[in-house]
Amino acid sequence: MTDHLSGPSRKTPRRGFIKQAVVASATLGAGAGALLGGADPQSGRLGMGGAAAAAPSTLKTAFIQWQPHTVPAAWSKGIEEVLKNQPGFEYRLLDGQNKVEVQVSLMDTLINEATSVIFLQPIDSVALAPSINKAKRAGISVITLNIDASSQHAAHVEMSHYYGAMDIARVMGDKMGGKGDVAILNAPPGIVIRDQRTKGFVEGMKKHHPAIRIVADQVADWSRKKAQDVLATILAARPGLGGVYGVNDSMALGAIDVAKEKGLLGKLVVFGNDGEKDALESIENGELTGTQYTDVYQQGRFAAAAATMLAAGNVPATAVKAKARLLMPYLIATRDNVRQIQPSQRW
Numbered sequence: 310m311t312d313h314l315s316g317p318s319r320k321t322p323r324r325g326f327i328k329q330a331v332v333a334s335a336t337l338g339a340g341a342g343a344l345l346g347g348a349d350p351q352s353g354r355l356g357m358g359g360a361a362a363a364a365p366s367t368l369k370t371a372f373i374q375w376q377p378h379t380v381p382a383a384w385s386k387g388i389e390e391v392l393k394n395q396p397g398f399e400y401r402l403l404d405g406q407n408k409v410e411v412q413v414s415l416m417d418t419l420i421n422e423a424t425s426v427i428f429l430q431p432i433d434s435v436a437l438a439p440s441i442n443k444a445k446r447a448g449i450s451v452i453t454l455n456i457d458a459s460s461q462h463a464a465h466v467e468m469s470h471y472y473g474a475m476d477i478a479r480v481m482g483d484k485m486g487g488k489g490d491v492a493i494l495n496a497p498p499g500i501v502i503r504d505q506r507t508k509g510f511v512e513g514m515k516k517h518h519p520a521i522r523i524v525a526d527q528v529a530d531w532s533r534k535k536a537q538d539v540l541a542t543i544l545a546a547r548p549g550l551g552g553v554y555g556v557n558d559s560m561a562l563g564a565i566d567v568a569k570e571k572g573l574l575g576k577l578v579v580f581g582n583d584g585e586k587d588a589l590e591s592i593e594n595g596e597l598t599g600t601q602y603t604d605v606y607q608q609g610r611f612a613a614a615a616a617t618m619l620a621a622g623n624v625p626a627t628a629v630k631a632k633a634r635l636l637m638p639y640l641i642a643t644r645d646n647v648r649q650i651q652p653s654q655r656w
Contacts, residue, residue: 368398368620372428373415375456376407379585380605381430383656384454387609388428388616395617409436416440419449425620426450426463428612434501435459448625452612456501463619463626464633466612468583470505473601473639477580478513480641481552484578484598487518489551492525492543494536494560506556506582524550529560536563544571552578558588558600565596584642586655592647599643604654608637 372388374381385402392398405412409432419427420443427444429451431437438460441451450463457465481491493510496503507526514521525543529536536555540563544550555561561581568574574596581588584602591597615633618624642650 366397368426369419369422369424370398370426370428370616370620371401371403371415371419371424372454373403373405373412373419373430375405375430375432377404379656380455380583383605384428384430384609384612386656387606387611388613389609390606391610391613391617395621398617398620405430405432407432409433412437413440416444420444420447423447424449426452426616428452428454428616429458430454431456431458445626445629448627450616450619450624450626450629452615454608454612461629461632463629464612464615464635466608466615466635467637468502468601468603468605468608469636469639470502471509472636473603473641474506474509474582475513475516476639476641477554477582477599477601478510479517480599480643481554481578481580482514482518482521484643485518485521485551488520490522490524490547490549491552491554492527492540492547492550493523494529494539494553494555494564495526496531496556497528503556510554521552529555529563531557531559533559533563533566536560537566540564540567550577553580555579555581557581558583558585561597561600562587562591565591569596584640584650584656589642589647589650589655592642592644595644599641602640602642602650603637605637605656606654611635611637 370392372385374385389400392400403415405415412432416427416437417440427449429437431453434457437458441458441460441462444451445462452464452466453462455467457467491514493507495507511523514523524547527539527543529539536559540553544567553561553564555564558581561579564577564579565574568577568579578598580598581600584600588597588600589602592599640646640650
């Protein structure tokens with residue numbers, strides 16, 4: 310079994326997984342350095358071609374999450390692991406409460422407090438753009454996680470939503486023997502990662518398993534409970550369904566709950582996306598067929614590494630010429646390889 314990196318037809322053995330992650334981190338730093346216009350050879354700090362001014366004694370950073378969930382909690386842990394070892398850094402996790410207006414208000418507060426770097430999981434890529442622009446004018450760097458924003462900012466670090474979903478389709482189709490009907494349990498419309506994960510899956514099936522039909526695509530609101538209700542309705546209309554793709558692991562685990570109840574466990578091929586600890590345990594137990602796993606602790610660490618470069622180097626956001634971008638490495642986890650994911654990597 311091979312691992313898959315976030316790009317078309319890029320593969321690497323498992324032993325190279327962490328090495329690729331480290332190289333990716335270094336590439337992000339080097340790329341950002343080039344975008345910022347070079348480094349001062351004496352201080353080593355990035356700037357506009359000369360020595361940067363002294364950084365403030367306390368460098369304030371904060372992460373505005375969408376709402377509490379296992380994914381942003383793991384990002385936050387990864388960020389904190391890096392920043393707590395950096396002298397002079399202060400870090401806070403703030404709750405956006407799944408409301409655009411709350412995230413906008415928190416952005417205003419952080420800007421007024423002269424925060425050095427803001428980590429952001431934007432609820433709405435367009436609605437948060439004015440706040441990001443306001444932060445940039447104030448010299449504050451914004452690093453987005455997983456959901457990009459329509460305005461230019463310092464960096465974006467995300468899971469490989471599109472290419473990962475293409476690989477899910479390929480592996481899922483293999484498990485189904487290249488034929489049968491599939492249903493998608495989806496997120497609400499209007500969310501960028503929903504579109505990427507859906508498009509990648511649909512195009513992956515067309516490419517690798519054209520005989521497999523996608524016969525339903527229903528919204529289940531990222532929810533395990535809602536996924537149970539939605540799949541039960543789909544199965545009533547299509548009792549011969551062969552596979553289910555949950556756009557996140559919660560919805561996929563909801564499908565497993567239904568499969569258990571209806572005696573379809575082992576007959577229904579079910580894949581999720583994200584790689585949460587509960588999903589990995591379900592795979593080990595012979596329930597969930599697979600998921601796309603991403604080390605989101607590492608994703609937070611990469612974001613924090615970029616933040617330390619920007620803040621400790623006293624690089625204002627206005628110095629950023631173009632956004633640095635990093636797609637995280639991933640693994641399509643199945644029962645054949647799931648134990649390769651160590652306990653310390655599970656979130």
